Amino acid sequence: MALLAYAFAAIMVGTTLPTPMYALYAEHMHFAVLTTTVIYATYAGGVLAALLGLGRWSDAVGRRPMLLAGVAFAVASALVFLFADSVPVLLVGRVLSGLSAGIFTGTATAAVIEAAPSAWKTRAAAVATVANIGGLGAGPLLAGLLVQYAPHPLQLPFLVHIVLALVAGIAVLAVPETSARTGRIGLQRLAVPPEVRSVFVIAALAAFAGFAVTGMYTAVAPSFLSTVIGIDNHAVAGAIACSIFAASALTQVAANRIPPGRAVAIGCAILIVGMTILTAALYFSSLGALIAAAVVSGIGQGMSFSRGLAAVAERAPAQRRAEVSSSYFVVAYVAISLPVIGEGLAARLWGLRTAGVAFAIGVAALAAVCLVAILVQESREKLSAST
Template identity: 80%
Template sequence: MPDSRSSAPRNRSVFAFGLLAYAFAAIMVGTTLPTPMYALYAERMHFAVLTTTVIYATYAGGVLFALLVFGRWSDAVGRRPMLLFGVVAALASAVVFLVADSVPQLLVGRVLSGLSAGLFTGTATAAVIEAAPPRWRTRAATVATIANIGGLGSGPLLAGLLVQYVPHPLQLPFLIHIVLAVMAGVAVIVVPETSERCGSIGVQRLSVPAEVRAVFVIAALAAFAGFAVMGLYTAVAPSFLANVVGIDNYAIAGAIACSIFAASAVAQIGATLIPPQRAVAIGCAVLAAGMAVLTVALYFSSLTGLIVAAVVSGAGQGISFSRGLAAVAELTPPERRAEVSSTYFVVAYVAISLPVVSEGLAARVWGLRTAGVAFAIAIGVLAVICLVAILWQESRQARNAELSAIT
């Protein structure tokens, strides 16, 4: 007969693991929920694409503030308090969006949304891994990735369907997210604390050791290129669809934004067996191809091209970002991995804000189509530069190895 005493803790462990993964996904849904709504907000509040990109970009400010100020707190005070703080920020964001009737209120809602994402990204990843039962331990990081990216991708898809086909399009999505966030808070409360509460409270230091810098610079530039494309699709894809392709459908806009996250998640999981440096090169090549497709799609006003570009670019971003972080972590001393990883994430989140605002400024001067083509070409060139740098680095390493063997 099975030992009921041993099976009970295992069941509780699986239960906690599942609840934390749910909480992670539910909170991340809210961070991308407004994506299909930006065009509707612009229509009702009479603002242009530049304002849309600024509203979107303020999210990165909230994320960066949370990462830098609160990044180390969960090690000291525990995962649960910081996760609950993130739930409260998500609820506050949803309430602000629920009543928003001006651009300043939208800005506040996005900052709060970024704060919730910044609090959850590192803390929930650690909590999910720590809560994993033994048979899930090797797959726990993958589950955390799926919860994170799956939530990000589900947000625009859910909102797009609701905005297109259900009454009260600017309220109902946030009411649903409030319910999801409350359930996430309950999940966090009922799950046992997963950390041992060690470490100290303080601002997260940013630095990169000298021995890691060459690899870090290339990986960070690749991450910058990938996240810039993520930001473009999340902020401007609905405008591309309506103003360039000529299709005014919020559900399709949400599905396009969702597709880039879905492709990224699948690619991150599939790339785990590829050596990190080679994977970053592959990711850069795929991302450059995605930007070529996007250029053609915008020029010819092609819906199919816009979707294909999202999928290809998402795959490239997922491979280069996840394996770039792995390449950096391999060379970083264990005691400095937290600060190096934080520096890497800061580069990534700067990339989803500044380039997108630049796209908005360019659209104001050149028009949306031309600005989008210029953006795609610039990111494609950056991805190719990273690819060439990696190939040159690999070639130099091979020559050095040959010389060492001869001598």
């Protein structure tokens, strides 16, 4: 379990590694925030392609072959970034990174849970969550420190990640196969049965709001820091991006026993607070408020996403749980791409500060709609139970 958790975290590091480096790429290749958001968002295309096209393969061919394929895509992505000299090359690197993440998201989660010793069975899902989100948070922190304080800022982070990924491959090879290989190769179906739809819509909207924020912090927060706040430090930019993932990971573990409906409502309320703080951070050019917004938003996102998934899984028929969960993840990964591109377009039209404030207001409004919908739904259920 420990070896697989390491492999999971090491591969996810690579998916957020470029975050503090986008400003350097923009400087060297002469592009604006909109191009940065498009480069970032192509990652989601790779993730979705892997989730839908390869999501069921590990049940048929085994966890190890698919995890090794994920390692191969991660190494290929790092090699592309290592020699990147144009925007199209950066796009290729992001797609490869997305493919590695899409394979690992489902396959490594299942492998960690299956490999857990009996004493860890009840905590194995939490271990997988921490490995996943922890790796995402470690990527910008590691890259920020290397870019700011080490030589060769556009190459060294990817050399380090190649080493981490190769060690991950060795870890995967060292672990026995955990799958019974009973599934069939094919495309992952997406569907939401009628009995799940009311819960799914609310949970998916909350996930959309939360993932839009994580996407914004991963793609645009370094630009906020340099352009709006006036601090040009890549290590700080990486730490800010890291903080939202760290807060999310810790919250997902801590909130595991809160009833799903209540947790999603609380998460949406916290997300609204986070967006209010973000608006103040941009308006007053405050570093402290920008960091606070990341932490608060991470708490809201972690709670609403993880417990929203639990709510959907509870209502879904056992034989259709995989396709419902996949539908939920598709919504989440669309959320880290389209809103961020919208942010880039708005920045071109209105300026980065105004675009950021508009983004925060939009996310807060979506979270408020989810919160009201949950409260109305709970009121109806209580009324129905009393009558």
